[in-house]
Amino acid sequence: MKLKKMSWRLVLMICLSPVAHVLAEECKPIEFFDGDLARAIRGPGSYCLQTDIKRKPAFDIHAGSLKSAAGESLLSMTFREPGVGGAGRVDLDLLGHRISSTAPNMLGVRSTRMVRNAHVHNGSIELVGGTSVGVSLLYAGTQGMPSSLDPAQPQYEDVPAPPSGSWGNTGNVVERLSIRAGGRGVVLGGDNNVVRDSTIEVDGPVAIFAYGKGTVIENNTIIVHGRGTGNYDAVIKLRDARGAIVRNNRIIHKGFGSAGTAINLLDSADVRIENNILEGIENVVRRVGASSVNERGTERR
Numbered sequence: 001m002k003l004k005k006m007s008w009r010l011v012l013m014i015c016l017s018p019v020a021h022v023l024a025e026e027c028k029p030i031e032f033f034d035g036d037l038a039r040a041i042r043g044p045g046s047y048c049l050q051t052d053i054k055r056k057p058a059f060d061i062h063a064g065s066l067k068s069a070a071g072e073s074l075l076s077m078t079f080r081e082p083g084v085g086g087a088g089r090v091d092l093d094l095l096g097h098r099i100s101s102t103a104p105n106m107l108g109v110r111s112t113r114m115v116r117n118a119h120v121h122n123g124s125i126e127l128v129g130g131t132s133v134g135v136s137l138l139y140a141g142t143q144g145m146p147s148s149l150d151p152a153q154p155q156y157e158d159v160p161a162p163p164s165g166s167w168g169n170t171g172n173v174v175e176r177l178s179i180r181a182g183g184r185g186v187v188l189g190g191d192n193n194v195v196r197d198s199t200i201e202v203d204g205p206v207a208i209f210a211y212g213k214g215t216v217i218e219n220n221t222i223i224v225h226g227r228g229t230g231n232y233d234a235v236i237k238l239r240d241a242r243g244a245i246v247r248n249n250r251i252i253h254k255g256f257g258s259a260g261t262a263i264n265l266l267d268s269a270d271v272r273i274e275n276n277i278l279e280g281i282e283n284v285v286r287r288v289g290a291s292s293v294n295e296r297g298t299e300r301r
Contacts, residue, residue: 026046028048041077044089057102071107073107105130105183117171120175127183128182129183130182131182133187138189158239174198176198185201185207192216195210201223208236217244218246218247232264232286234263236251242270247274247275263284270294272293
């Protein structure tokens with residue numbers, strides 16, 4: 001009996017002592033400059049946000065109007081040397097904080113250049129404007145793809161790519177986020193990316209756009225308020241996504257009428273669509289180009 005008591009006391013002491021914090025991976029606080037502007041993450045490691053970020057429109061006294069913040073990001077990850085992102089992992093823990101902007105058409109969290117193995121999680125993002133994006137994780141290391149063809153650019157989003165090409169392995173993860181955006185919730189480029197356990201709500205017709213093999217989208221609540229007008233518009237758009245999995249999501253259209261399609265596949269073979277719940281959506285999947293799918297367990301409400 002004494003041994004049992006001693007063992008429990010020892011465990012309790014370890015859990016409550018500073019040693020427990022050392023054993024866990026330490027994170028570097030996100031730094032700020034000019035008050036509320038976050039410095040970019042420029043190398044692998046574990047980072048955490050220790051306060052909310054809120055961006056308001058700034059007034060340009062010379063122009064006599066509000067400054068445009070379109071395309072700027074509230075938090076960014078960028079590595080100057082090619083390949084650095086593959087040497088380590090970037091963990092960005094928002095620690096339950098909120099990233100928001102009332103300046104239109106901004107990006108919440110964005111990666112540029114050669115960032116891979118990024119994990120963005122545990123917080124909320126709120127943006128306004130039709131071209132705003134909650135999380136945009138793209139990769140600049142393509143193989144066998146024309147340099148002029150960039151699916152992240154709207155004019156190339158639905159243009160077929162060479163079947164032998166690759167967008168590069170990224171392995172990025174978006175997890176446990178609450179995203180509310182005027183434009184799109186999540187945009188991912190590269191192979192083996194994941195969106196899971198998140199709530200993603202957008203004013204437009206497309207909540208998630210991803211290109212690359214092995215994409216996984218699971219256990220999310222995905223809400224759109226717009227109805228797509230383009231030929232390939234859908235709540236979830238996938239391209240060049242061989243072996244992708246879309247499962248256990250609740251996909252909802254709120255607004256007038258219904259959304260046309262839940263998932264659009266462009267040149268995406270062997271895709272699995274499993275056990276999703278659709279509300280206010282007419283069609284489960286649209287296949288374009290060399291796409292094939294195994295769809296089962298869809299529930300309509």
